[in-house]
Amino acid sequence: MNPRDLLPQADDDRVFSEPWQAQAFAMTLALHQKGVFSWSEWAESLSKELENSGAEDGSDYYTCWLAALEKLLAAKSITALSDVDALAAAWQRAAHATPHGTPILLENDPQHVDRHNTF
Known part of the structure; x- marks a missing residue:
């Protein structure tokens, strides 16, 4: 899967509205590439967070992304x-x-x- 496929599309061509979003994205890719978790584990973790999301418009996408990463790292006993x-x-x-x-x-x-x- 191409990581660009994960990025939400924005009207103004900016994918990240805040620097922390880009950092969370990059951290996730780096941890996956180092073998900390499989892509299917990541997809499952992110899906769970998005399912429980309160924002219908996707405005909390990266908040969900970060929560998924934190929970996955905790489940893996990384932190x-x-x-x-x-x-x-x-x-x-x-x-x-x-x-x-x-x-x-x-x-x-x-x-x-x-x-x-x-x-």
């Missing part, structure tokens, strides 16, 4: 969902603590603990 949630919360705190116009760094999280690349 725990609680670790993903903790890291997301740390990035959120870092974003709130970062002055406007400067890069958001995880170290800006007021609760930051140096884990030496644990995440």
